[in-house]
Amino acid sequence: MNEKPLINQLTRRERQIMDIVYQMGKATAVDVENNLPNPPGNATVRKILGKLENKGFLKHERDGKRFVYAPTIPADTARTTAIDHLVDTFFRGSAASAVVALLDRSKTSLTEDDTETILNLIEETRKEGR
Numbered sequence: 001m002n003e004k005p006l007i008n009q010l011t012r013r014e015r016q017i018m019d020i021v022y023q024m025g026k027a028t029a030v031d032v033e034n035n036l037p038n039p040p041g042n043a044t045v046r047k048i049l050g051k052l053e054n055k056g057f058l059k060h061e062r063d064g065k066r067f068v069y070a071p072t073i074p075a076d077t078a079r080t081t082a083i084d085h086l087v088d089t090f091f092r093g094s095a096a097s098a099v100v101a102l103l104d105r106s107k108t109s110l111t112e113d114d115t116e117t118i119l120n121l122i123e124e125t126r127k128e129g130r
Helices: 012-024 029-035 042-054 075-090 095-104 112-128
Strands: 058-063 066-071
Touching: 012 029, 012 042, 012 066, 012 075, 029 042, 029 066, 042 058, 042 066, 075 095
Parallel strands: none
Antiparallel strands: 058 066
16 A cells, blocks of 8 residues: 555544554454444454455454454554644644643643643743744
């Protein structure tokens, strides 16, 4: 596959499966099935894993009779793509609005280190004129 696969073009079920594989690092069809909400049958999970591999999102290696799947896109690249999509889709491209929404969540609890990291990033951004 010459073009990079676009994670935002996946179906809901495909995204759920990719989330599981990213969280686990590597996963078998049984691992995926055990972690899916309202899982379809094992054959369906295997079929979707195969489709994700054909689309270029997953690769597999054999472990005995099992296929062990891993993402082809590094987690940091996938994370950046997902954040870009989120900011563009829900915040009209405004990173500031996205940050405000994250910090404004009632569940958000920042440690002293988190706060210091955020303040340092803001200061670096100011110095760079971004």
